[in-house]
Amino acid sequence: MRAEQGAPGTANASWQSRFVSAVIRAYMRPHVLKPIDPLWVRRRMGRQQMPRDVMVRSTGVQVVAAPPSGDWRGGEIVSWPHARSDGPVLLYLHGGGYLAGSPETHRPLVASLVRRLEGAAFVPDYRLAPEHPYPAALDDARAAYGHLLSLGIAPARIVIAGDSAGGGLALALTLALRDTHAPLPAAVVTFSPWTDLAATGRSIEENTDRCAMFAGITIHRAATFYLGASNPRLPYISPLYGEFAGMPPLLVHASEDEVLRDDAVRVAERARAAGVDVELRLWQRVPHVWQFFPAVLPEAAESLTDTVRFITDRVRGG
DSSP: EEEEETTTOOOOOOHHHHHHHHHHHHHHTTTTTTTOOOOOOOHHHHHHHHHHHHHHHHHHHHEEEOOOOOTOEEEEEEEEEETTTTEEEEEEEEEEEETTTOOOTTTHHHHHHHHHHHHHEEEEEEOOOTTOOOTTTHHHHHHHHHHHHHTTOOOOGGEEEEEEEHHHHHHHHHHHHHHOOOOOSEEEEEEEOOOTOOOOOTTTHHHHTSSSSSOOOHHHHHHHHTTTTSSSTOTTTOOGGGGGOOOOOEEEEEESSSTTTTHHHHHHHEEEEEOOOOOEEESSSSSSTTGTTTTTTTHHHHHHHHHHHHHHHHHOOO
């Protein structure tokens, strides 16, 4: 692992990570070169109902539906039963390439993070492409942030977080909030963020055989569903091309071996060059969004623990 700012870590991946990566590769690689069927992807992501339920129950968190209200389209609230009334609140934006995923599919990851944080998370059920291309997801994320403010939650308590496409959406949302002079959250957290739908990073091709989950062509094809007729270099689509001055602190965790590595590294570099407080950490030989497996992967537990430290420090600072 290459770690920045003196963060602890080991140079080699754990045997658990190597095993999980091999399983994911066997599960995913037969499909990565095929044309993408969004409905098939949604069904595949939704299959693991029982394992998800077991993983969530083991965390001891509470999960309740959050019904629609105004522009808020609804979703889930995942909370620690004894959360402090003034503690951190996450607005968590799930991944899935903008064409799949839901609060339910990402419930185990959010629950694991909430348990460690002893806080709460709102997970919006934002609209998906290709039925709803850009700017639908961004509009729904903005409405979700507004919903939190309408509940009286102070911006200094809110952290916008997300993985993969949700990580890119978290950054796009924060850029949009800054550009409209809205109150900004205390921080932004991203796991393996997808920040460049133009797919110009070297790792898109360089890691196409090393990535356990995707090939470079997967990224090119997935982007078309969300883009519609839009320019992929618009900052609210691909935050890599945005201006980051005035943005809140940013945490970026990614894998050295995933095709989206350079999406993470380059956005962190651009934000840091603009004066943003940035923490970037890269792990070797872990799969895309490995934070799903903290009970199995030491690297996932370490990433979530580091994330909680980052959030707690910034929310206290706010």
